[in-house]
Structure formats: structure tokens, C-alpha cells
Amino acid sequence: xxxxxxxxxxxxxxxxxxxxxxxxxxxxxxxxxxxxxxxxxxxxxxxxxxxxxxxxxxxxxxxxxxxxxxxxxxxxxxxxxxxxxxxxxxxxxxxxxxxxxxxxxxxxxxxxxxxxxxxxxxxxxxxxxxxxxxxxxxxxxxxxxxxxxxxxxxxxxxxxxxxxxxxxxxxxxxxxxxxxxxxxxxxxxxxxxxxxxxxxxxxxxxxxxxxxxxxxxxxxxxxxxxxxxxxxxxxxxxxxxxxxxxxxxxxxxxxxxxxxxxxxxxxxxxxxxxxxxxxxxxxxxxxxxxxxxxxxxxxxxxxxxxxxxxxxxxxxxxxxxxxxxxxxxxxxxxxxxxxxxxxxxxxxxxxxxxxxxxxxxxxxxxxxxxxxxxxxxxxxxxxxxxxxxxxxxxxxxxxxx
Ligand code: FES
Ligand SMILES: [Fe+2]
Numbered sequence: 001x002x003x004x005x006x007x008x009x010x011x012x013x014x015x016x017x018x019x020x021x022x023x024x025x026x027x028x029x030x031x032x033x034x035x036x037x038x039x040x041x042x043x044x045x046x047x048x049x050x051x052x053x054x055x056x057x058x059x060x061x062x063x064x065x066x067x068x069x070x071x072x073x074x075x076x077x078x079x080x081x082x083x084x085x086x087x088x089x090x091x092x093x094x095x096x097x098x099x100x101x102x103x104x105x106x107x108x109x110x111x112x113x114x115x116x117x118x119x120x121x122x123x124x125x126x127x128x129x130x131x132x133x134x135x136x137x138x139x140x141x142x143x144x145x146x147x148x149x150x151x152x153x154x155x156x157x158x159x160x161x162x163x164x165x166x167x168x169x170x171x172x173x174x175x176x177x178x179x180x181x182x183x184x185x186x187x188x189x190x191x192x193x194x195x196x197x198x199x200x201x202x203x204x205x206x207x208x209x210x211x212x213x214x215x216x217x218x219x220x221x222x223x224x225x226x227x228x229x230x231x232x233x234x235x236x237x238x239x240x241x242x243x244x245x246x247x248x249x250x251x252x253x254x255x256x257x258x259x260x261x262x263x264x265x266x267x268x269x270x271x272x273x274x275x276x277x278x279x280x281x282x283x284x285x286x287x288x289x290x291x292x293x294x295x296x297x298x299x300x301x302x303x304x305x306x307x308x309x310x311x312x313x314x315x316x317x318x319x320x321x322x323x324x325x326x327x328x329x330x331x332x333x334x335x336x337x338x339x340x341x342x343x344x345x346x347x348x349x350x351x352x353x354x355x356x357x358x359x360x361x362x363x364x365x366x367x368x369x370x371x372x373x374x375x376x377x378x379x380x381x382x383x384x385x386x387x388x389x390x391x392x393x394x395x396x397x398x399x400x401x
Contacts, residue, residue: 152186
């Protein structure tokens with residue numbers, strides 16, 4: 001038993017990070033001032049952020065709104081079929097342009113003074129412009145577009161000046177799993193969403209690990225999903241990949257209708273694929289469920305996650321129905337296999353408002369160097385991401401000059 005030393009707890013992130021690579025200072029989860037720093041250095045910094053998939057806006061005029069930290073975004077498909085990402089802010093006085101989560105428009109009209117923007121962002125009309133300032137030029141007042149790139153339909157944006165090209169940022173490991181996760185070619189069809197606000201710091205929400213699956217999740221055990229082989233290859237830039245074998249369904253009596261857990265497309269050898277793109281995006285293909293989790297860090301205390309479920313464009317109607325059934329029953333915030341995660345996100349957040357460090361143990365072989373050889377059931381796969389976070393945020397390790 002270790003004893004708390006009175007007076008050592010401030011509730012604020014320490015300036016110095018522990019020397020051991022498997023320890024995380026708990027103060028970083030509940031610190032409002034640190035969140036402001038993270039917005040600047042991570043969310044508005046030199047990082048790509050997944051804000052959606054083109055399958056969410058399949059038709060001309062389709063749009064979706066999303067937030068990058070506190071910055072409101074408008075993602076729209078233009079008449080030229082291009083998907084663009086704009087600041088969701090009128091170029092006149094800054095009014096938020098669209099408030100719906102998604103929809104279809106012929107153009108975007110700001111209600112305040114009725115400035116009208118075409119789908120490609122150009123300012124098409126503005127009432128009373130004869131009396132505008134002498135230097136006003138309509139062509140200079142189009143919606144402001146962010147730097148974007150796409151990977152197999154994933155839409156990524158960055159606000160940083162020195163963000164590396166997307167291919168370099170993804171590295172070599174991620175695309176191997178991500179392409180399989182996105183149905184090979186990324187031609188997806190949106191099935192629907194579940195949207196949840198967790199009382200959790202964003203770093204706690206996406207610190208779920210390979211260790212807990214069969215231990216926390218009762219259904220995971222009852223469905224006999226454990227025991228397969230798999231890997232957790234090391235990735236760059238804080239990304240994280242797990243591939244795990246799942247055993248094909250064996251009727252344990254747990255389900256009245258075991259067809260729920262049939263593999264219709266997925267190869268059981270790669271039955272569970274997880275790709276997490278730093279900092280916020282978790283993507284999962286579990287059996288025949290394709291689930292992309294678009295997440296928003298709302299504050300140091302709140303993380304909002306949009307669980308989006310997809311089929312492949314070429315799926316038969318029968319397969320689409322199977323995917324819908326698996327999607328709504330297996331994964332997600334109320335899924336049979338994963339519902340306990342929501343409670344843990346909140347309990348981790350509550351529990352980490354105490355002094356000291358959070359410890360990683362499963363798979364740790366060195367206290368000074370990150371492991372390069374991780375099993376899919378290890379929690380060491382989270383540590384490269386923590387190391388990336390530490391460096392981006394500029395925390396020095398104890399003893400480091
Ligand atoms: S703020 Fe949008 S038209 Fe004035
Ligand atoms: Fe989980």
C-alpha cells in the first residue's frame with residue numbers, strides 16, 4: 001500500500017512527466033487549462049483530423065456539420081461532385097451558417113442579412129451591396145475552405161501550417177488495416193448513427209486497450225470470441241492498429257438466434273480490425289459491422305462521439321439487413337459486446353481526479369523503452385500514442401534536459 005503525501009495534489013497537469021514509459025499522470029484528465037493548450041497544439045495544430053466520410057454526403061447539395069474542437073465546420077458536396085470543408089461561419093459578421101446536423105441545400109443562406117453562398121462556397125448574392133465599403137469585392141467573400149485530403153472516402157482536415165502530407169502522416173502500417181476496414185475501396189453506404197456524449201476527457205475515451213476485451217465485456221466472453229491470434233503492429237504519429245482473429249460463431253446457448261453473429265463477408269482470421277487515427281478517430285470492423293466513430297473533444301470533461309455505421313455500396317439487400325442487425329446489436333454505445341465501455345469512460349474520468357499516475361502493465365517489458373512487439377491483448381499498444389501526446393504537448397520526462 002502506498003500512502004498519499006498530503007499537499008502534493010494540485011489537480012493541474014504536472015510540468016514533468018514520469019520517467020517510466022508505462023505511467024501517465026492522472027492530472028492531465030481533469031485540467032481545463034490543459035485542454036486549452038491541447039486545442040492549440042493538437043486540434044488546431046499540425047495534425048490531420050477525420051471529420052467524416054464521403055458516404056455521409058452522397059448527393060450534390062448534401063451537407064453535414066461537425067466541430068473540430070470549438071471550430072464549427074460545414075462539409076458539403078458541390079455541383080461538381082467535390083466534397084469541401086468550410087468554416088461554418090458566414091464571411092460577413094461570422095454568424096454560424098448551418099445549424100442542422102445534416103441535410104440537403106441548393107445553396108447556403110445566412111439568416112442574419114441573407115448573404116447567399118453557392119455549394120462551392122462562392123458568395124452568390126448579398127443584399128444592399130451598393131452601399132458596402134469601397135474596397136468590398138464579392139469574390140473575396142466566399143466561405144473559407146480548410147485544407148483537406150481524402151483516404152478511401154475518409155475526409156480529413158488540418159488547420160496547421162506544417163502538417164505533413166496525409167500519406168506520410170498515415171505511415172506504412174495504418175493503410176494495410178484501414179483499407180480492409182473500409183471494405184477494400186472505401187465505397188461505403190451510410191446506414192445510420194448513434195450519437196453519444198460521454199462524461200469523459202477525450203484522452204480517456206480513446207485510451208481503450210487490447211487487454212480489457214474479454215475481461216470487461218461479458219458478452220465478448222459468452223460469445224467465445226477470445227483465444228484467436230492477432231497483432232498490434234507499431235505505428236507512427238500516435239496511430240494505433242489491432243487485428244484480431246475471432247472464432248466463428250459457436251452456439252453457446254447465449255443467443256436464441258446465433259445467426260446474429262454469422263460472418264457473411266468478414267474473414268474470421270481478420271474478424272476484428274481496429275484503427276485509431278490520432279487524436280480522436282476510432283474505426284472498427286467487427287465481424288460484418290463497419291463502424292467509424294467521429295469524435296469531438298467538447299471540453300476537458302465532455303467527449304461527443306458520432307458512431308456512424310456503414311454497408312458497402314455493392315452489398316445485396318440481404319447483406320445490408322444483416323449489417324444493420326449486427327451494427328445495432330453488437331457494437332456501439334449500447335451494443336451487446338461493447339456497452340460496458342461507456343461506464344468505464346466515465347469511471348476512468350471520475351477515478352482520475354485523484355493524485356498520482358495511471359499504470360499500464362499488460363505487455364510491458366521495459367520501463368525505459370516502448371515495446372515494439374505487442375500482442376493484440378496487450379495494453380502496450382496505447383503507449384506509443386501517449387509518447388506522441390507527451391512530445392506534441394512538450395512535457396519533459398523526469399530527468400530529461
Ligand atoms: S452575418 Fe451572415 S449575412 Fe450578415
Ligand atoms: Fe471495450
